[in-house]
Amino acid sequence: xxxxxxxxxxxxxxxxxxxxxxxxxxxxxxxxxxxxxxxxxxxxxxxxxxxxxxxxxxxxxxxxxxxxxxxxxxxxxxxxxxxxxxxxxxxxxxxxxxxxxxxxxxxxxxxxxxxxxxxxxxxxxxxxxxxxxxxxxxxxxxxxxxxxxxxxxxxxxxxxxxxxxxxxxxxxxxxxxxxxxxxxxxxxxxxxxxxxxxxxxxxxxxxxxxxxxxxxxxxxxxxxxxxxxxxxxxxxxxxxxxxxxxxxxxxxxxxxxxxxxxxxxxxxxxxxxxxxxxxxxxxxxxxxxxxxxxxxxxxxx
Amino acid sequence: xxxxxxxxxxxxxxxxxxxxxxxxxxxxxxxxxxxxxxxxxxxxxxxxxxxxxxxxxxxxxxxxxxxxxxxxxxxxxxxxxxxxxxxxxxxxxxxxxxxxxxxxxxxxxxxxxxxxxxxxxxxxxxxxxxxxxxxxxxxxxxxxxxxxxxxxxxxxxxxxxxxxxxxxxxxxxxxxxxxxxxxxxxxxxxxxxxxxxxxxxxxxxxxxxxxxxxxxxxxxxxxxxxxxxxxxxxxxxxx
Amino acid sequence: xxxxxxxxxxxxxxxxxxxxxxxxxxxxxxxxxxxxxxxxxxxxxxxxxxxxxxxxxxxxxxxxxxxxxxxxxxxxxxxxxxxxxxxxxxxxxxxxxxxxxxxxxxxxxxxxxxxxxxxxxxxxxxxxxxxxxxxxxxxxxxxxxxxxxxxxxxxxxxxxxxxxxxxxxxxxxxxxxxxxxxxxxxxxxxxxxxxxxxxxxxxxxxxxxxxxxxxxxxxxxxxxxxxxxxxxxxxxxxxxxxxxxxxxxxxxxxxxxxxxxxxxxxxxxxxxxxxxxxxxxxxxxxxxxxxxxxxxxxxxxxxxxxxxxxxxxxxxxxxxxxxxxxxxxxxxxxxxx
Numbered sequence: 001x002x003x004x005x006x007x008x009x010x011x012x013x014x015x016x017x018x019x020x021x022x023x024x025x026x027x028x029x030x031x032x033x034x035x036x037x038x039x040x041x042x043x044x045x046x047x048x049x050x051x052x053x054x055x056x057x058x059x060x061x062x063x064x065x066x067x068x069x070x071x072x073x074x075x076x077x078x079x080x081x082x083x084x085x086x087x088x089x090x091x092x093x094x095x096x097x098x099x100x101x102x103x104x105x106x107x108x109x110x111x112x113x114x115x116x117x118x119x120x121x122x123x124x125x126x127x128x129x130x131x132x133x134x135x136x137x138x139x140x141x142x143x144x145x146x147x148x149x150x151x152x153x154x155x156x157x158x159x160x161x162x163x164x165x166x167x168x169x170x171x172x173x174x175x176x177x178x179x180x181x182x183x184x185x186x187x188x189x190x191x192x193x194x195x196x197x198x199x200x201x202x203x204x205x206x207x208x209x210x211x212x213x214x215x216x217x218x219x220x221x222x223x224x225x226x227x228x229x230x231x232x233x234x235x236x237x238x239x240x241x242x243x244x245x246x247x248x249x250x251x252x253x254x255x256x257x258x259x260x261x262x263x264x265x266x267x268x269x270x271x272x273x274x275x276x277x278x279x280x281x282x283x284x285x286x287x288x289x290x291x292x293x294x295x296x297x298x299x300x301x
Numbered sequence: 302x303x304x305x306x307x308x309x310x311x312x313x314x315x316x317x318x319x320x321x322x323x324x325x326x327x328x329x330x331x332x333x334x335x336x337x338x339x340x341x342x343x344x345x346x347x348x349x350x351x352x353x354x355x356x357x358x359x360x361x362x363x364x365x366x367x368x369x370x371x372x373x374x375x376x377x378x379x380x381x382x383x384x385x386x387x388x389x390x391x392x393x394x395x396x397x398x399x400x401x402x403x404x405x406x407x408x409x410x411x412x413x414x415x416x417x418x419x420x421x422x423x424x425x426x427x428x429x430x431x432x433x434x435x436x437x438x439x440x441x442x443x444x445x446x447x448x449x450x451x452x453x454x455x456x457x458x459x460x461x462x463x464x465x466x467x468x469x470x471x472x473x474x475x476x477x478x479x480x481x482x483x484x485x486x487x488x489x490x491x492x493x494x495x496x497x498x499x500x501x502x503x504x505x506x507x508x509x510x511x512x513x514x515x516x517x518x519x520x521x522x523x524x525x526x527x528x529x530x531x532x533x534x535x536x537x538x539x540x
Numbered sequence: 541x542x543x544x545x546x547x548x549x550x551x552x553x554x555x556x557x558x559x560x561x562x563x564x565x566x567x568x569x570x571x572x573x574x575x576x577x578x579x580x581x582x583x584x585x586x587x588x589x590x591x592x593x594x595x596x597x598x599x600x601x602x603x604x605x606x607x608x609x610x611x612x613x614x615x616x617x618x619x620x621x622x623x624x625x626x627x628x629x630x631x632x633x634x635x636x637x638x639x640x641x642x643x644x645x646x647x648x649x650x651x652x653x654x655x656x657x658x659x660x661x662x663x664x665x666x667x668x669x670x671x672x673x674x675x676x677x678x679x680x681x682x683x684x685x686x687x688x689x690x691x692x693x694x695x696x697x698x699x700x701x702x703x704x705x706x707x708x709x710x711x712x713x714x715x716x717x718x719x720x721x722x723x724x725x726x727x728x729x730x731x732x733x734x735x736x737x738x739x740x741x742x743x744x745x746x747x748x749x750x751x752x753x754x755x756x757x758x759x760x761x762x763x764x765x766x767x768x769x770x771x772x773x774x775x776x777x778x779x780x781x782x783x784x785x786x787x788x789x790x791x792x793x794x795x796x797x798x799x800x801x802x803x804x805x806x807x808x809x810x811x812x813x814x815x816x817x818x819x820x821x822x823x824x825x826x827x828x829x830x831x832x833x834x835x836x837x838x839x840x841x842x843x844x845x846x847x848x849x850x851x852x853x854x855x856x857x858x859x860x861x862x863x864x865x866x867x868x869x870x871x872x873x874x875x876x877x
Contacts, residue, residue, distance in 0.1 A: 048652045105652050106596050111851045117844030121837035232784055239656055278667050281660040288657050289647045375744035387739035389732050400732040403725050404744035452743055
């Protein structure tokens with residue numbers, strides 16, 4: 001695989017890389033949050049959610065419309081966006097995925113693929129193909145640290161994502177539902193025998209996975225244009241992150257988010273903006289071939 | 302014709318086979334017995350190439366087959382059945398056997414004839430067109446046996462092939478295995494059914510915790526102190 | 541056993557029916573049938589890997605793209621007739637398939653992870669092609685149109701019906717190839733590997749080798765379909781002949797019709813394409829009658845819906861459903877005796 005490299009400017013090159021590094025870290029937190037949802041869904045339900053990126057997009061649109069119609073700041077609309085996606089996720093799991101939960105994984109894969117198509121095109125039909133940007137008052141603001149810029153939007157996204165991630169972990173660790181979810185992901189049969197209503201837990205787990213993704217979408221909406229066709233891209237990126245970090249470990253997913261965020265930003269600088277996904281996809285292939293358990297995953301997967 | 306030499310197989314912290322050596326002579330029927338978890342299936346997995354040992358060699362007719370991929374081991378002349386049967390469910394009975402015979406016979410017509418012969422041999426010719434998933438356990442085990450035979454093996458590894466069968470079925474299998482040996486196939490079998498072991502085996506190897514604790518004829522096995530201790534509490538050994 | 545004789549005999553009137561459509565069907569019908577049979581062809585090629593080998597590849601678009609671009613570039617820059625160029629494309633695609641297959645199977649990438657690798661690979665190829673100028677980048681490449689009688693030799697025809705006959709022939713051809721494979725060593729081995737890989741290996745069947753062969757064969761034939769597209773539309777672009785979206789479209793036919801069966805992909809495509817076309821037509825009608833704009837995407841929703849419903853209610857596809865009913869009838873017959 002040979003990539004075409006466009007030469008970066010001779011001067012300021014290390015600066016460019018440093019800037020890319022910073023952007024990558026900032027992005028990485030939200031990427032991690034997005035992928036965390038997928039990790040939860042795959043870990044608990046063993047479902048390869050192909051509509052994941054489309055959940056992101058729904059979150060982005062929710063944020064956009066709340067801002068445009070009601071003037072709600074995207075970081076506030078995180079909550080309604082997450083709530084909306086929770087609802088959507090619950091319904092999807094309850095009526096579409098639970099019935100086929102015992103079928104081989106390829107079936108749920110194809111089903112979520114179909115769902116993704118439906119969601120993407122419903123969005124297209126409802127909102128049109130145009131890109132929408134959110135013009136928050138702080139959109140162009142940035143903090144200067146020496147020669148480097150830290151975008152306020154990205155910084156807020158970073159902080160918000162970390163907060164939500166923290167909430168996610170606390171929930172899993174300390175709440176009863178969270179414990180039930182962890183039990184069900186470790187051993188489905190045992191959980192059922194212990195009286196845990198696995199079907200309902202699946203709905204909750206999927207819903208939470210969707211909700212965190214929706215929140216991530218709201219975070220991204222401040223600096224990435226909202227449009228319906230980035231769904232597939234986000235889905236594939238989420239997969240790269242989950243696999244790179246290690247399937248089945250949430251910490252791995254978080255770290256994977258940062259790794260991919262940095263890799264993409266560096267890739268954008270070294271190759272060119274539109275080729276940055278090539279970096280993630282190449283990384284995905286390499287990992288799947290040589291280290292499918294990712295950085296922190298368990299060997300057995 | 303088969304030599305297992307100082308084979309050690311570990312899984313993480315667990316040693317499944319410890320410096321195990323054994324030999325099988327041509328035309329022999331040798332049984333491997335031992336308590337559950339003794340390493341019997343692991344031994345088969347190592348011999349048939351599904352696992353590679355950490356140490357030791359496996360030789361078939363002086364040819365080293367250690368660590369070869371399962372398909373290569375099959376081509377070298379070792380066939381096996383699995384403890385939990387693995388039929389090709391959506392293929393018919395004859396197609397199942399055909400896969401085995403196609404692996405060794407280049408010409409499809411020859412392979413098909415050979416498959417039919419095998420079906421006659423194992424007594425399933427009348428069910429040739431049945432889909433495998435419709436078979437009873439006994440027939441599935443028979444099919445697995447026939448399928449392995451289709452590859453014209455020199456050595457056949459049978460992993461608890463009679464488990465779950467009723468006494469009448471066990472007797473049929475004992476007959477079948479005797480007939481297989483008459484055709485010149487050497488047989489190594491893992492079993493728990495003492496009746497079968499006593500009637501079939503020329504020699505017995507007792508395994509416990511991955512270590513050989515007895516190798517010799519069947520009469521001696523029952524009397525051996527170490528063997529009795531390994532099976533302590535098992536009624537049928539006190540016969 | 542008269543039913544067994546019946547089916548091959550039915551083929552004749554069906555074939556005649558399809559062959560004679562150009563005589564009475566209009567251009568619109570021909571266009572739809574060309575696309576339907578094109579997807580039937582692509583789906584059947586995919587079926588070798590996806591259905592028979594059981595490897596859910598979502599990157600087969602890559603091979604189509606390689607076929608389309610190779611023959612087009614050879615024609616545009618070197619004047620090589622696409623009739624020959626398409627074989628160059630097919631060989632190249634086949635090679636890529638072998639490499640991809642070797643990497644995946646040798647490293648034991650299975651199931652959904654394999655699907656992911658194929659998706660990643662087709663997106664990488666698409667993005668690279670969109671980036672390279674002499675490959676046309678995002679603008680694509682126009683196949684130089686040939687005027688006059690020399691067209692046929694250069695795989696270009698004026699009217700639609702020659703294209704229709706070509707794609708019919710190709711579909712018939714791949715069905716015949718699939719039939720041959722089904723009854724050959726390769727076919728039995730692939731089925732065995734798909735059913736139970738360990739058992740197959742214990743019999744001496746190398747899973748890696750035969751899966752790679754499946755990739756090579758499948759890639760070779762599907763690339764020919766890429767050249768067909770290039771010559772029919774006289775225009776290619778990365779997102780039209782490569783990428784995950786296109787791969788998903790290729791897979792629709794087999795899944796709906798029944799993957800792993802001979803006729804499944806063809807049936808599936810013949811059902812899906814008219815369905816897609818009617819939804820597209822419906823969208824147009826509603827747009828003009830009710831002046832409602834935003835209905836683009838309705839046909840993709842239909843595809844998505846069909847996919848979800850098929851997986852839920854008839855995962856073995858149309859043919860699978862038919863076979864199941866047949867078997868139930870046979871069992872009732874046996875029980876009655």
